[in-house]
Amino acid sequence: MTTTLAPPPPAASTKEEQPRSAPAPSRHTGRKLLVVLVLWLVAWAVLRGKQTLALANADTTGLHEWFNGIRDKVQLLGQDNWFFHGVLGTVASALDSFVGAVQAHVSTVVPGDWVGWFGVLALAMWLTYTLAGLRSTVLVTAVLLFLGVAGLWTDGLDTLIVTLVAVVICIVIGLPLGIAMSRSRRTSAIVTPALDVMQTMPSFAYLTPIALFFGIGPACAIVLTLIYALPPLVRITEHGLNSVAENTVEAGRSLGVTKGQLLRQVQLPMAKRTIVVGINQCTMAALSMATIAALVNGPGLGKPVIAALQTLNVGAASVAGLGIVLIAIMLDRTTTAASERSAPGGQRVAAVGSPGVFGGRTLVLEKLPRWATEDTGRGSAARMRLTPGGRRLVLGLILLPALVGAFYSTRYLQLSQFPDLSGVPVLNEITAGPLSTHINDLTDAVVNALTGVTNGFKNFVTSVMLNPLQSVMSDLPWWVMALVLLAVAYLLGGWRPAAVTVACEAVILGTGLWYDAMVTLTMTLVATIIVMLVAVVLGVAMGRGRRTDTVIRPFLDGFQTIPAFVYLVPALALFAATRFTAIMAAVAYAVPIATKLVADGVRGVAPTTVEAARSTGITRWQMISKVQLPMAREALVLATNQGLLYVLSMVVIGGMVGGGSLGYLIVQGFVQGQLFGKGLAAGIAITALGIMLDRIARYAAARYGR
Amino acid sequence: MTELAENTRTTPGAESDRAALSVHGLWKVFGPNADKLVGTPDLELSRQELQAKSGHVIGVRDVSFDVAPGEVFVVMGLSGSGKSTLVRLLTRLIEPTAGTVLLDGEDLTGMGEDQLRDIRRRKVSMVFQHFGLLPHRKVIDNIAFGLEVRGEDKAGRRSRAQEMVDLVGLSGYEMNYPDQLSGGMQQRVGLARALAGDPAVLMFDEPFSALDPLIRRDMQKEVIRLHHEVGKTMVFITHDLDEALKLGDRILIMRDGAIVQVGAPDEIIGAPADSYVRDFTAEVPKSHVLTLKWVMRAPSSPDEGAGAPPLPDTTVVREAARAVLAADGPVRVVDASGTVVGVVDDEDILRVVVVESHDEPAPASAS
Ligand SMILES: Nc1ncnc2c1ncn2[C@@H]1O[C@H](COP(=O)(O)OP(=O)(O)O)[C@@H](O)[C@H]1O
Numbered sequence A: 001m002t003t004t005l006a007p008p009p010p011a012a013s014t015k016e017e018q019p020r021s022a023p024a025p026s027r028h029t030g031r032k033l034l035v036v037l038v039l040w041l042v043a044w045a046v047l048r049g050k051q052t053l054a055l056a057n058a059d060t061t062g063l064h065e066w067f068n069g070i071r072d073k074v075q076l077l078g079q080d081n082w083f084f085h086g087v088l089g090t091v092a093s094a095l096d097s098f099v100g101a102v103q104a105h106v107s108t109v110v111p112g113d114w115v116g117w118f119g120v121l122a123l124a125m126w127l128t129y130t131l132a133g134l135r136s137t138v139l140v141t142a143v144l145l146f147l148g149v150a151g152l153w154t155d156g157l158d159t160l161i162v163t164l165v166a167v168v169i170c171i172v173i174g175l176p177l178g179i180a181m182s183r184s185r186r187t188s189a190i191v192t193p194a195l196d197v198m199q200t201m202p203s204f205a206y207l208t209p210i211a212l213f214f215g216i217g218p219a220c221a222i223v224l225t226l227i228y229a230l231p232p233l234v235r236i237t238e239h240g241l242n243s244v245a246e247n248t249v250e251a252g253r254s255l256g257v258t259k260g261q262l263l264r265q266v267q268l269p270m271a272k273r274t275i276v277v278g279i280n281q282c283t284m285a286a287l288s289m290a291t292i293a294a295l296v297n298g299p300g301l302g303k304p305v306i307a308a309l310q311t312l313n314v315g316a317a318s319v320a321g322l323g324i325v326l327i328a329i330m331l332d333r334t335t336t337a338a339s340e341r342s343a344p345g346g347q348r349v350a351a352v353g354s355p356g357v358f359g360g361r362t363l364v365l366e367k368l369p370r371w372a373t374e375d376t377g378r379g380s381a382a383r384m385r386l387t388p389g390g391r392r393l394v395l396g397l398i399l400l401p402a403l404v405g406a407f408y409s410t411r412y413l414q415l416s417q418f419p420d421l422s423g424v425p426v427l428n429e430i431t432a433g434p435l436s437t438h439i440n441d442l443t444d445a446v447v448n449a450l451t452g453v454t455n456g457f458k459n460f461v462t463s464v465m466l467n468p469l470q471s472v473m474s475d476l477p478w479w480v481m482a483l484v485l486l487a488v489a490y491l492l493g494g495w496r497p498a499a500v501t502v503a504c505e506a507v508i509l510g511t512g513l514w515y516d517a518m519v520t521l522t523m524t525l526v527a528t529i530i531v532m533l534v535a536v537v538l539g540v541a542m543g544r545g546r547r548t549d550t551v552i553r554p555f556l557d558g559f560q561t562i563p564a565f566v567y568l569v570p571a572l573a574l575f576a577a578t579r580f581t582a583i584m585a586a587v588a589y590a591v592p593i594a595t596k597l598v599a600d601g602v603r604g605v606a607p608t609t610v611e612a613a614r615s616t617g618i619t620r621w622q623m624i625s626k627v628q629l630p631m632a633r634e635a636l637v638l639a640t641n642q643g644l645l646y647v648l649s650m651v652v653i654g655g656m657v658g659g660g661s662l663g664y665l666i667v668q669g670f671v672q673g674q675l676f677g678k679g680l681a682a683g684i685a686i687t688a689l690g691i692m693l694d695r696i697a698r699y700a701a702a703r704y705g706r
Numbered sequence B: 001m002t003e004l005a006e007n008t009r010t011t012p013g014a015e016s017d018r019a020a021l022s023v024h025g026l027w028k029v030f031g032p033n034a035d036k037l038v039g040t041p042d043l044e045l046s047r048q049e050l051q052a053k054s055g056h057v058i059g060v061r062d063v064s065f066d067v068a069p070g071e072v073f074v075v076m077g078l079s080g081s082g083k084s085t086l087v088r089l090l091t092r093l094i095e096p097t098a099g100t101v102l103l104d105g106e107d108l109t110g111m112g113e114d115q116l117r118d119i120r121r122r123k124v125s126m127v128f129q130h131f132g133l134l135p136h137r138k139v140i141d142n143i144a145f146g147l148e149v150r151g152e153d154k155a156g157r158r159s160r161a162q163e164m165v166d167l168v169g170l171s172g173y174e175m176n177y178p179d180q181l182s183g184g185m186q187q188r189v190g191l192a193r194a195l196a197g198d199p200a201v202l203m204f205d206e207p208f209s210a211l212d213p214l215i216r217r218d219m220q221k222e223v224i225r226l227h228h229e230v231g232k233t234m235v236f237i238t239h240d241l242d243e244a245l246k247l248g249d250r251i252l253i254m255r256d257g258a259i260v261q262v263g264a265p266d267e268i269i270g271a272p273a274d275s276y277v278r279d280f281t282a283e284v285p286k287s288h289v290l291t292l293k294w295v296m297r298a299p300s301s302p303d304e305g306a307g308a309p310p311l312p313d314t315t316v317v318r319e320a321a322r323a324v325l326a327a328d329g330p331v332r333v334v335d336a337s338g339t340v341v342g343v344v345d346d347e348d349i350l351r352v353v354v355v356e357s358h359d360e361p362a363p364a365s366a367s
């Protein structure tokens, strides 16, 4: 469900800017790269340790100080300037007070306010039932109750509030924008590049500037979430409307529809399902960012996770992390169920349901008045189902008890504040304290049992890959590495990515964080290599075997719904706070998407080709290495590209658990006032790094991916 | 081309003073600067040459014809010959590059958006190869869609749609969704939707090509029946010669966007305009199509064949065979006014029926 979250595959969005017929890759590219490598190593051996531009943690450059000055100025302007105060300030305080009010009346409650926990639960159940059906309602109930019992009620609801407010704003902005883009090629041409940038930028990179303009707090959290979650919705809406079958649109035109009628009666209904999938993507992205936004003092479950990560308390981090994961599953399942219901002509599918599972529903149907139900007629087995009117009646009827529940939840303390269950025998075990102790015990047991393996692996990767690579990439004059990157960009992608590389290198140099950027780049490359190794092995196995695919794919889907932040917790548990931890979190985060892409590529090799190859008496290994992988090259390149971007964004977040370098600097920027400018510079450096890697990968993909 | 257009005036049915549809000098060139090409010598180039030279594709090349009210006018040609483009030009679903289209005397090519929309709502409807139904609406609401679009109230359009449901034989399925129906039934919905607005002209773009042969035959019968019942003017696109011969009052044969021949079925078979049409029609059982007009010869003496009852010259050979073979000698052939225009004997009939020869029988009386 979450695959479309990623920035679009390169072929789709860069078609125009690429040369019509990409020049055939020179046959000597490999040899030239080898020459570059040799020169690089020689330069490293000779010039090692000189002009590395390393900057101590507390040191700053003139630029950083200048940024600090800007911050001070912006903060001053925030008090009276028409733009900073009048516009941004108004938006910020409106969002702050809105979220604050909802929080005060919904998630943290005193009797007499809007709704207590019981009311929230009742209304949430009703809403879920209305939108997504019975199964989702059961899931939502279970998750909310768990949050309550585990002592996560307030934080959990805060996360939901930030997420849902952001999603609603996304829908209000994103749907009209997507519609406008589908109707006007020019709008699309203007907006698409902006969406590209929003999606390639690692989420960490824009924390600082947004915090500068909106101040830390709920408003900032919502704006961040908005930036991160809007692109998938807009893209998918545009795509959904554009891919409404051409012949249906033409049939509409032949009947003389106006543009508005076409949109309302043909395109929107037919694209409805796709648009709801877009809302699913948007929601998942919003949740992911809403937790990260805890860094800018956004309310919600991100906060206890950060607090626990900083004290290396895996148990406490896990409890909050579990809350996040459960919320993720809940939102994903609910929006997916809602999208399945909105299939064209789909009310019927959903309202009929699967008779085996909910036998009770037929009973309800028969008790309704005639006008409320209808027969599906001959074509399918005649089944009773609700007319829109009947549906409204049923929903209205069950809204009543929900409202009554909400009403009473404001009157009684027990229904208002989630009861403390620490005295209750069984439930006691899953309240916050005991639960985190259990998890700590369990983690200790697992970690102890695995110490040999995890340490061995960690030491192996660190000493064989990470250290040497980091040394040759960062422990040498900056200009050598800059030239190496430039040469690689040119050899792999031609002069366009080379030009981008020069510009990005200049920016990184300008931020004064060259050394840290190279360390981040090293971690990114190491993690990407590991990701691709895993992805190729798993992907080939899945692509070749249906059964392997059916077993593995649900896990990958599941992992993809987990917000990025949560990956830090198990990585921290297994590997303590080191660079390696960030790398492993990044690997875990990027493997699902890369594996799926490889698997689909291998599966996509034409069966006739495979059959023809088999008829020549090929071995299994030859089949993989000579037929399937070469023919899935496009997918491999795409998987690498996506893997790189996922890894980069996670490696940076890993700065919080010992990853160091750029990500760490961003976090420090929030913590220490005088390092603000440095954090902002780190964000810029990350963006430059991301754009550079993305461009090189895209152009290389265009060249070699066919 | 204009010569062909004039030709069509001589066929029966086209005599009424105003054609239902009149097309003159219609061009469609696809490509970035198509408009600038009009009137330049480039348009004289063949399709392939033009495409190689400037990347423009000629969809329709200088097409003119008239369709009489109530006529079934079939356009036929191989895939890629420009049929779909032509039929879309007729309602400006595709904008013409040059030329005029008169619908019931009104010039569509000069119309504004609103006027054009009104024409589409009231005067012409189309049936598409891939149906183009709305999957989120029930059959009855699909059929009523055109009425809804033009603003009719719910009760009115429901009852009209119900009539159409019954007319095309879908009674009992009106509450189903399109994906619950077979392909043939879905196309009946498409047909009903087109008929619901009571248009003067119906256009079909290969409506049955996606259907199985047996269903296709049913649907062809259905169209013939509907034509008898509602008597609409029809423009029918097909790549299937059998279908064209079965349905068409007249047939227009297209190739590379241009007209090769226009004529009644027996004219196409009896006097193919060139070797392209001849190859095309080679497999057709001629006795099913040719009329006596095409096989008779001039009487050798004034009273030859006087012994048997005369046959009209529009009789199809296959149907005349029994009478001619049963007669002792030649049989007289008369035209609509009863004037003797020729005679046929066993020999003339057998030449067509038995030999089904590859050389086309020349019309005997070149009057
Ligand atoms: N939108 C278009 N742009 C460019 N060429 C087109 C377009 N539509 C059709 N053509 C070309 O015009 C020719 C006629 O197409 P069409 O009318 O669909 O043929 P038919 O319906 O007879 O199969 C074909 O060569 C086709 O490639």
Ligand SMILES: [Mg+2]
Binding pocket: B083, B084, B085, B206
């Ligand atoms: Mg066609």
